Amino acid sequence: MIMKNIHKILILLTAIVIVQKVQGQDNMKSTATGPMQIIFPNEPDWNVLEEGKEINFHLQTKGGKSDSVRYEITSGAVKEMKFDSLGHFVWTPSYDIADRINTTKSLSVVFEAHTISGESASREVVFKVQHVNRPPQVDELKPFYVQYKTQNTYQIDMNAVRDPDGDPVVFVPVLEDMPEGMKFTAAGEVIWEPSSKQFSILKEGPKYVEFYVEDQPSKERTKGRLKLNITQMDLAPDFTMVPQNSVIRSAENNRINIRFSLSDPNGEEDITTFNFISDNKKVPKDALIKNAPTNYEFIWEPGYEFVKDPFDTLAFNVTFYVMDKAQNKKEKTVRFVIKNTIDESLRDTYVYGLYRSALVNAWGLLEQMREKETELKRAYSRAKKGKRGRSLLNASLGATTGLAPVIAKTNQDTRGYITTIGGTTVATVGTLEATEVIGKSVNGLLDRFNYVMQKKNELQNKGDVFAREYGQKSARRQPDFIRKLDEFKALMNLSGLVALELDANWENKKEATDVALKKAFKDFVPLTKDEN
16 A cells, blocks of 8 residues: 555656656747847957957847848947948947047947847947057158258258147157257257367268157157258358447447357358458458457457547448358448547546645645644743743842842942842743743643644544545546545645644645655555556
């Protein structure tokens, strides 16, 4: 009985398994025959593309009732895309889709599939195109023709240099290839003034300078080169002036100095002549001095007789010119305006005479004050001695008068004579003391002596300052010299000359030589022979 039940159970389990298999087959058939779908490549990031790089794939479908499928792009197609009805897709994104600012550009493309029975399916794909930077391009450049002793400038033609992506570019020189003295800017400007040796090397054959064109900000580089060659044209020579004034204003007895530097684009050996032509025949030809084949100086000093009175100025033109072997000529005209001036040497001599004359007067007055000082010293000494003598004489005569009765007791005539003589003498001595005939007042002499000393020291100090301040010719040319001279002379017109008791007819016994003045005023500067 148990065995029968087990057998029934096994039969039941087998039936369940068979039913499940049949249901699974039905489910698979339903999937295979479900809605049609478009299948794309299943690689990761297959839709992320780079500019200039090809993408190539086949579309497939699943589901649907028919095996015959036709494909097409219904939206988002660009002309570079190649897609046939069998689902074959080929596309190389162009380089202008993205750029250096928008480095990724998304393009939406809708694909659609159709069957003969009328079934269809569509699906959108978003292609992400990434920017790919390309290096700049450099075409062949025009040669750089250089001239000798000239600052030559060359600008690289930007039509010959371009960046496919439209990126800004800069120029980077190859320093080891650049000749000495050449400047190569980031904007493509080349500045060069070849030396004599460099120009001679170029005469032997052209040279090349290499450089890089670098785009920004990617720093991609492309090498280019520039041909250097000497100019093939027979150009005119040229010269520069220092100072570069077209009008030169000067004055008589002032030196005019103009420096010239000559150059020739074809080499300095091509220069033959450098000279000038003046409207005024008084300008000497030897004023133009040749220092070197390409270096000249114009040195001229018009004298005081160049501009004749009553004219204030005299204007004329001087044309300087340079010529080469082919008679090519370059000239420049300078207008000279010369002002009429007085002879400064004569004026300097005159002003020096005023300077020296004032110091001679001061020196003479100092000598007179020294004599007066000596005289007052002696008078002071005598006055002190005279005061003592008067005191003794008064005492002696007074005693004589008092002793008269004792000396002449009996003789009245003798006693009266002694009294008379003594009294008269005392009276006379008193009168003489009052009028200061025998001796002078000590206090008065001392006051006058101090006054002389004060004025002498003041004059000495002022004289030292005046001699030092105006010892140089340039100082005496200043406008304030005459004012200071008057002040110094006014100091010598001392209001106290009467009090000093100086003799108006006094004459100095010493000669006013430069040595004597130098000794009195140490900063005195004599006039030299060169200044006469």
